[in-house]
Structures are given as structure tokens and as C-alpha cells.
Amino acid sequence: MSLEVSIRQGESQESLLHRFQKMVQMSGVLREVKANRHFVPKSEAARIKVRKNAQRRRRQRSQS
Numbered sequence: 001m002s003l004e005v006s007i008r009q010g011e012s013q014e015s016l017l018h019r020f021q022k023m024v025q026m027s028g029v030l031r032e033v034k035a036n037r038h039f040v041p042k043s044e045a046a047r048i049k050v051r052k053n054a055q056r057r058r059r060q061r062s063q064s
Helices: 013-027 029-035 042-063
Strands: none
Touching: 013 029
């Protein structure tokens, strides 16, 4: 997947860079790269998923 941003007429480089960074953020490229940085066994991934779900449920209970 490649992201492409072309410069608009009269657009500054800072604005172009801001649009590119926003596009990268919205596409989830960095999140995917960080997630795949190290190998995580299936058992460990399942444990992490259970822990995150428990935290999310606790947060939802405290907000309600």
C-alpha cells in the first residue's frame, strides 16, 4: 500500500507535510508497523487481548 500526496497550487511544504502525516495516521500504517515490530506468539497475543478487554470493560463501568 503506497500513500501519495501531490502538492496543490500555492501550497506550502509545511501544509503538504501536514496532509501527508494526517493521511499516514488515518491509514493506520504506523500502527501496523509498530504491531509487527516484534514477533508475538499466539498464546501471548491472546493474553494481551484478554487483558485489554478487561481494562476496556472496567473503564466502561466506571464511566456509566
